[in-house]
Amino acid sequence: GAVVSQHPSWVICKSGTSVKIECRSLDFQATTMFWYRQFPKQSLMLMATSNEGSKATYEQGVEKDKFLINHASLTLSTLTVTSAHPEDSSFYICSAVGDSFSYEQYFGPGTRLTVT
Amino acid sequence: DQQVKQNSPSLSVQEGRISILNCDYTNSMFDYFLWYKKYPAEGPTFLISISSIKDKNEDGRFTVFLNKSAKHLSLHIVPSQPGDSAVYFCAAKIISNFGNEKLTFGTGTRLTIIP
Numbered sequence: 001g002a003v004v005s006q007h008p009s010w011v012i013c014k015s016g017t018s019v020k021i022e023c024r025s026l027d028f029q030a031t032t033m034f035w036y037r038q039f040p041k042q043s044l045m046l047m048a049t050s051n052e053g054s055k056a057t058y059e060q061g062v063e064k065d066k067f068l069i070n071h072a073s074l075t076l077s078t079l080t081v082t083s084a085h086p087e088d089s090s091f092y093i094c095s096a097v098g099d100s101f102s103y104e105q106y107f108g109p110g111t112r113l114t115v116t
Numbered sequence: 117d118q119q120v121k122q123n124s125p126s127l128s129v130q131e132g133r134i135s136i137l138n139c140d141y142t143n144s145m146f147d148y149f150l151w152y153k154k155y156p157a158e159g160p161t162f163l164i165s166i167s168s169i170k171d172k173n174e175d176g177r178f179t180v181f182l183n184k185s186a187k188h189l190s191l192h193i194v195p196s197q198p199g200d201s202a203v204y205f206c207a208a209k210i211i212s213n214f215g216n217e218k219l220t221f222g223t224g225t226r227l228t229i230i231p
Contacts, residue, residue: 004159006159034218034219036221041224042224043221044160044205044221045221046219046220049218093159093160095159104150104165105162105219106162107160108159109157109158109159110158110159112157
């Protein structure tokens with residue numbers, strides 16, 4: 001149980017275009033999802049917290065107009081990188097917390113974004 | 117400001133011996149700590165956790181120790197196996213009543229088990 005999927009697993013896009021990454025909880029309802037990014041050999045940095053039906057809460061320094069997050073249902077959150085630039089190239093990982101009280105976040109497999 | 121730190125970026129241990137991974141934190145408000153294992157191009161996998169009201173938690177080959185006064189925790193793996201080779205992250209959070217608290221991750225330690 002507690003499986004989280006991400007799609008796509010990797011994507012290459014041209015500079016200036018937008019890319020959407022999906023995060024799905026497959027066997028549970030996720031009231032909260034988190035979006036992280038990881039640069040090579042660095043820690044996972046939280047970008048934003050997404051609660052179903054409400055606006056995402058962004059961490060300091062993360063541009064909310066550039067990284068659009070939508071949590072339209074209890075099983076799906078999307079991250080859209082708008083007007084992507086090469087410096088947005090990174091590994092994006094989502095996690096989800098179920099609607100029952102749980103201390104553990106369940107992570108997706110991640111999405112490798114390369115902007116050329 | 118790195119609130120959770122793992123000062124050893126890498127560690128090599130002989131198979132069968134004990135692996136000890138260390139983690140320090142600065143925020144005294146953290147009251148729950150977790151260890152995750154991560155392979156390249158994959159998401160982290162939860163290993164073991166500990167509440168701040170405890171000083172030890174054990175699960176099979178994995179034991180986590182917490183020293184609140186020193187703001188230090190460690191993960192012991194014994195005996196170490198080749199499949200344990202991965203990057204290990206410690207993470208911390210502040211518990212609320214909602215169960216949806218954000219995690220603050222350390223920088224990771226790459227563990228290599230030598231056969």
